Amino acid sequence: MKDKLLEVTRSHFASLTEFQKRVGRYSGARIQAGSLLSDAQGVATSWFDKVRPLLESASLAAGMIAQGTDIFDRMLREAKKPKPMKGAVTPIISEGVEFYRDLIHQIETGSFSTTTGLNIAPYIGGLSSDEGEYLDEAQRCLNVNALRGCIVLGWCATIARIQAKLAEIGYDKFSDATVSMAGKTTGRFKFYKNKHSVASLSELQRVFDTDLLWVLEFLELIDGNQHERLRYCFEFRNNSAHPGLAPISGENLYSFYSDISKFILKNPKFALAS
Template identity: 35%
Template structure:
């Protein structure tokens, strides 16, 4: 999805730039040229027919951005009729082109790598900056490709938790401990029943903290939001089902969902990589 969508965005931008060039070259205050009318109408149609749906539903760009651009494209469609102000054309074009890369392109480039099957999982490995993480994840994925799904999930979870622990060390264990105390002190809201307080001083001690407690502290540190924390708890359940005998099956869709989530929420999360 990323490649074709980025190509469409580039084409969309170039058409807008061409329209701006045509409009700017017209003397006077009003536009009455057929070629400009056709160009404006084609751009508005391109947004409706090719751009809006994938940007909104697949790339999941912010709703406010989608709505604002849709309004501007509707306005451009109206402007394509004869005898409209040159300044109105330029206002719409400039709004859409302003910070185009930041608004449309970068969020797609920085989004999680698409994974639809076990054999797509290798796409995740080059996305990791840390070579040790890449090797560990590669080994986990090779397990999945050989049909050892439970082993793959256990290895993958270990990679995710190691990433979390390394981030906590960079932040400082004092901050980790302070966050646990802050959550414990809350008497209302999501954490009102949280009754744990930590005083860890070394990595070895940090490694004794339950994984589910680490997830809570990550949310308290605002390194994960509520939805991400819930998804990580689901991944932890996959890990438990994989590590202990039980009747719950671990099928290919479970493995794909697990690795997609730990990659996007932890391994490639900018907040955990800083």
């Protein structure tokens, strides 16, 4: 498996560096040569068609895969423009070259085997590297059939994104939402009573996950059905983190990751401005 990984990544890296040289020799401010744009598309699509699927099958770090996907997605978008600016394409290529040096080094120094069992890559592919550390470790849990650990780490990534989004929206807005909900005497939020005064991320991190979900619904980042499903995911997290007789199956795992991916991690409403 390692030999195959090195063969494919080194070949793609060679294509990328050759393309970098050709773009460097191009004299115009805008790339109008059809052959260059065609080659750019070819290099970019090779990542999606050949390289990424192989890396996912080897359970390579999810954050690393997401980083490469972001780079080659941007390259493909530029290559599809009629006359892209050379100054816009060149930095993306340079970023891809540096990324590949790190990637190949990681493969050279790592140990890999094809994952034939459970795999969460379809649910986390294309994400930014922000949650990569949690999700990378979650995938590695599956290599030793540790489904409970995989779920706990998936919930960590989910809450990390929720907290980051709420911080971006504003701590005052979060605090005001809890006060408004606690003041309701009728309707959906009448049973919510936990007021919070939050002024920093460290204070937000002390708020219970269930309260965070209520605020998300109040702010209309999720609806009632999504709230209930995420609460169910939270219960899976609790069942996984505490002793009990209820087993966690592959079906449970995939249902969990499908929901956190659709409702939070890949939901445009939770995209961060960075």
